[in-house]
Amino acid sequence: MRADIDRLMTARDLQAIVVTGGEHPNTPRRYLSNGLDIHNGMTVKKRGSAPVLIVGGMEMEEAAKAGLPIVTYMDLDWIKLIQEADGDRAKAFVLLWGRLIEKLAIPPGRIGLYGVGDLNVWIERVPQLNAAYPDHPIVGDASDVTLFDEAFLTKDEDELRVIREVAAKTSAVQQVTWDYISGHRAEGEVVVKPDGSPLTIGDVKRFVRRALLDRGLEDTDMIFAQGRDAGFPHSRGEEAMALRQGVPIVFDLFPRQIGGGYFHDTTRTWCIGHAPEKVQAIYNQVMTAFQIAVDHYAEPGQPTHSMQEAVLDYFESQGHPTQRTQPNSTNGYVHSLGHGIGLNIHESPSISHLRKDDIFQKGNIITIEPGLYYPEEGIGVRVEDSFIIDHDGNLVSITDFHKELVLPLKG
Amino acid sequence: MRADIDRLMTARDLQAIVVTGGEHPNTPRRYLSNGLDIHNGMTVKKRGSAPVLIVGGMEMEEAAKAGLPIVTYMDLDWIKLIQEADGDRAKAFVLLWGRLIEKLAIPPGRIGLYGVGDLNVWIERVPQLNAAYPDHPIVGDASDVTLFDEAFLTKDEDELRVIREVAAKTSAVQQVTWDYISGHRAEGEVVVKPDGSPLTIGDVKRFVRRALLDRGLEDTDMIFAQGRDAGFPHSRGEEAMALRQGVPIVFDLFPRQIGGGYFHDTTRTWCIGHAPEKVQAIYNQVMTAFQIAVDHYAEPGQPTHSMQEAVLDYFESQGHPTQRTQPNSTNGYVHSLGHGIGLNIHESPSISHLRKDDIFQKGNIITIEPGLYYPEEGIGVRVEDSFIIDHDGNLVSITDFHKELVLPLKG
Numbered sequence: 001m002r003a004d005i006d007r008l009m010t011a012r013d014l015q016a017i018v019v020t021g022g023e024h025p026n027t028p029r030r031y032l033s034n035g036l037d038i039h040n041g042m043t044v045k046k047r048g049s050a051p052v053l054i055v056g057g058m059e060m061e062e063a064a065k066a067g068l069p070i071v072t073y074m075d076l077d078w079i080k081l082i083q084e085a086d087g088d089r090a091k092a093f094v095l096l097w098g099r100l101i102e103k104l105a106i107p108p109g110r111i112g113l114y115g116v117g118d119l120n121v122w123i124e125r126v127p128q129l130n131a132a133y134p135d136h137p138i139v140g141d142a143s144d145v146t147l148f149d150e151a152f153l154t155k156d157e158d159e160l161r162v163i164r165e166v167a168a169k170t171s172a173v174q175q176v177t178w179d180y181i182s183g184h185r186a187e188g189e190v191v192v193k194p195d196g197s198p199l200t201i202g203d204v205k206r207f208v209r210r211a212l213l214d215r216g217l218e219d220t221d222m223i224f225a226q227g228r229d230a231g232f233p234h235s236r237g238e239e240a241m242a243l244r245q246g247v248p249i250v251f252d253l254f255p256r257q258i259g260g261g262y263f264h265d266t267t268r269t270w271c272i273g274h275a276p277e278k279v280q281a282i283y284n285q286v287m288t289a290f291q292i293a294v295d296h297y298a299e300p301g302q303p304t305h306s307m308q309e310a311v312l313d314y315f316e317s318q319g320h321p322t323q324r325t326q327p328n329s330t331n332g333y334v335h336s337l338g339h340g341i342g343l344n345i346h347e348s349p350s351i352s353h354l355r356k357d358d359i360f361q362k363g364n365i366i367t368i369e370p371g372l373y374y375p376e377e378g379i380g381v382r383v384e385d386s387f388i389i390d391h392d393g394n395l396v397s398i399t400d401f402h403k404e405l406v407l408p409l410k411g
Numbered sequence: 412m413r414a415d416i417d418r419l420m421t422a423r424d425l426q427a428i429v430v431t432g433g434e435h436p437n438t439p440r441r442y443l444s445n446g447l448d449i450h451n452g453m454t455v456k457k458r459g460s461a462p463v464l465i466v467g468g469m470e471m472e473e474a475a476k477a478g479l480p481i482v483t484y485m486d487l488d489w490i491k492l493i494q495e496a497d498g499d500r501a502k503a504f505v506l507l508w509g510r511l512i513e514k515l516a517i518p519p520g521r522i523g524l525y526g527v528g529d530l531n532v533w534i535e536r537v538p539q540l541n542a543a544y545p546d547h548p549i550v551g552d553a554s555d556v557t558l559f560d561e562a563f564l565t566k567d568e569d570e571l572r573v574i575r576e577v578a579a580k581t582s583a584v585q586q587v588t589w590d591y592i593s594g595h596r597a598e599g600e601v602v603v604k605p606d607g608s609p610l611t612i613g614d615v616k617r618f619v620r621r622a623l624l625d626r627g628l629e630d631t632d633m634i635f636a637q638g639r640d641a642g643f644p645h646s647r648g649e650e651a652m653a654l655r656q657g658v659p660i661v662f663d664l665f666p667r668q669i670g671g672g673y674f675h676d677t678t679r680t681w682c683i684g685h686a687p688e689k690v691q692a693i694y695n696q697v698m699t700a701f702q703i704a705v706d707h708y709a710e711p712g713q714p715t716h717s718m719q720e721a722v723l724d725y726f727e728s729q730g731h732p733t734q735r736t737q738p739n740s741t742n743g744y745v746h747s748l749g750h751g752i753g754l755n756i757h758e759s760p761s762i763s764h765l766r767k768d769d770i771f772q773k774g775n776i777i778t779i780e781p782g783l784y785y786p787e788e789g790i791g792v793r794v795e796d797s798f799i800i801d802h803d804g805n806l807v808s809i810t811d812f813h814k815e816l817v818l819p820l821k822g
Binding site for chain 2: 020023024026039057058059060061062074079082087089090112113114115116117118119120121122123124125126138139140141142143144146147206209210213214221229232233234235236259327328330334335344345346354356
């Protein structure tokens with residue numbers, strides 16, 4: 001949680017953290033800037049003080065919405081520094097850094113550099129800054145769980161409220177999408193629009209995006225993949241493809257608040273009209289795996305890899321290749337069981353047999369998403385909900401939409 | 412253009428460029444990857460060879476759409492390397508880099524690192540890689556115009572075709588937005604919906620986003636700012652604010668192709684119903700400045716700063732503070748005249764009196780966007796089109812929407 005950041009800084013012996021952003025909005029910066037995303041500047045936090053937004057003068061009105069102290073590039077004499085540096089903006093930035101340290105009175109010590117930036121710029125810049133300001137060495141953080149990964153692990157009450165809202169809206173979109181498809185008819189195996197032309201994946205995606213927008217959410221490249229494409233877990237699907245009856249469709253929807261913000265992540269598998277026996281059998285196994293995973297959760301502190309191992313044990317017992325038995329296979333259970341979500345679509349903890357150190361904690365938001373894939377047979381099935389581990393340590397689903405496989409046509 | 416990249420690499424003495432991406436899609440990576448955006452991996456290009464996509468196994472289907480060679484993390488034995496490194500993924504990445512150099516047969520020499528990444532990770536990682544592979548030193552590029560900035564300066568015919576399509580669609584959205592507002596009525600000064608409730612900025616933005624989506628475009632935080640907010644050039648506007656007659660509205664729309672792709676950038680200023688004399692006078696001056704800018708263009712090779720100086724001369728002659736006379740002012744002409752656009756919303760060249768080295772070139776796509784701002788008087792005016800400098804060296808507008816100020820209500 002945000003409240004942990006000073007403690008996390010102390011543990012890493014950091015006097016200050018600088019989180020870049022500029023034209024690369026990123027979640028550490030948003031998190032530190034009270035949810036505000038400004039396409040300019042940096043956010044700087046001294047240990048024990050509130051974060052300060054460093055922005056261009058034109059961003060002041062927008063920046064004020066964060067309710068945090070603001071220092072502009074003008075306050076740091078940016079134009080003068082460019083002139084002092086004879087137009088060399090790289091030199092001017094080095095001078096600016098010194099002004100920043102002065103203005104914010106950052107005590108001597110380590111400065112942690114976070115955020116996202118153009119690598120070609122920063123791998124030149126950091127050595128220059130370290131040479132110019134040896135009392136304020138800039139350090140990175142390439143550990144498996146960085147300072148922000150740790151902070152993001154647990155969500156506070158304000159965040160949980162927003163997360164539940166995004167979840168409810170996302171499930172509403174799953175419902176209206178189900179209803180939208182169901183309201184069509186088929187000609188033979190092809191689902192068609194009233195005028196007889198095929199209902200395509202592109203049509204469905206446009207419908208979903210509009211439904212999301214109407215609820216203040218934005219799509220982040222949803223998966224709506226049919227048949228063989230469903231057999232490749234990250235295939236987004238072909239926009240031109242017509243929807244067909246009796247073929248598995250994997251619909252993985254992971255929208256976030258418009259402009260950036262909290263995610264929800266949920267997957268359903270649908271067969272329009274009817275499901276072939278083989279697909280129904282595979283679906284039943286994935287649903288069983290899902291229940292095994294949920295039942296396996298015990299309490300905060302439990303290692304996450306044990307949940308995945310329960311699912312691996314089950315799928316392997318059913319004869320499927322898995323990531324554990326055949327890491328290179330594109331058939332069977334080819335991915336891990338879940339991951340944290342928040343401002344990012346992928347956060348800690350992971351639920352993977354390779355991640356031995358991750359544990360479940362109160363305040364986690366995680367996905368559980370078993371699946372089976374046989375692309376050459378035109379089969380892909382995945383079922384996913386997002387969950388909270390609440391303040392009592394209980395695992396509670398926040399995805400409120402049914403898990404029916406067969407989507408009837410009523411058009 | 413893409414065709415220039417080998418020449419640009421030779422000029423910078425680079426044997427190869429590595430463009431990161433992963434969960435940070437970025438335009439250098441998209442550009443090098445034939446327009447494909449994969450939320451995973453890196454793209455690597457040896458001098459004289461086609462780019463190679465380095466992706467996780469699950470991304471192969473999507474990656475294949477680029478029509479470029481693919482190497483997966485499995486091909487580089489990623490899982491084995493993690494085991495060799497006893498689970499230390501940072502160490503494993505260093506080993507992976509060596510496998511990559513081997514697999515692609517990158518000759519000894521400088522490797523340029525580009526793209527966008529988590530700074531906390533890469534400022535630790537680059538020194539480790541340089542220590543492990545001293546024959547392949549990794550270098551950055553912090554010049555004012557980097558390798559990709561140079562490549563982006565000029566667009567090839569394929570890009571121009573797409574850019575014109577995005578322009579046409581954006582102007583269609585400007586038109587339907589104008590019609591949408593015009594189709595309402597007012598109660599007193601407030602524009603209202605059929606049920607009598609106010610038409611808000613939020614309503615208009617939702618309308619615009621839907622209109623963009625229907626045309627395969629996505630909003631990237633448009634500005635629809637009224638009154639005092641219009642006086643702050645980067646104020647996005649208040650969603651809850653009702654539209655009012657006789658007050659300037661700055662509508663700055665800079666959408667791109669859905670999922671990332673080429674931008675268009677255009678601004679109109681509207682007064683609903685009628686325009687106060689002061690606003691009309693300011694508007695006329697901005698329109699004059701716009702024409703002065705366009706008329707000032709002479710030919711490829713011309714320094715861009717001269718166009719801004721012509722506009723500064725004019726606005727200063729009309730008594731307005733400018734960035735040149737009062738750099739800290741929030742009144743008057745407070746920004747530069749324009750910038751390149753492409754896959755990024757801000758590219759070279761700049762049209763600024765501070766950028767003495769930028770020139771106009773055939774194949775440029777640029778904006779021209781003069782404006783005047785007096786927020787304490789509730790006034791902001793900006794007019795912007797995007798232009799191409801075509802293969803004959805002519806400056807040609809690609810924004811096809813009228814510049815009427817007064818938006819009549821016909822509802």
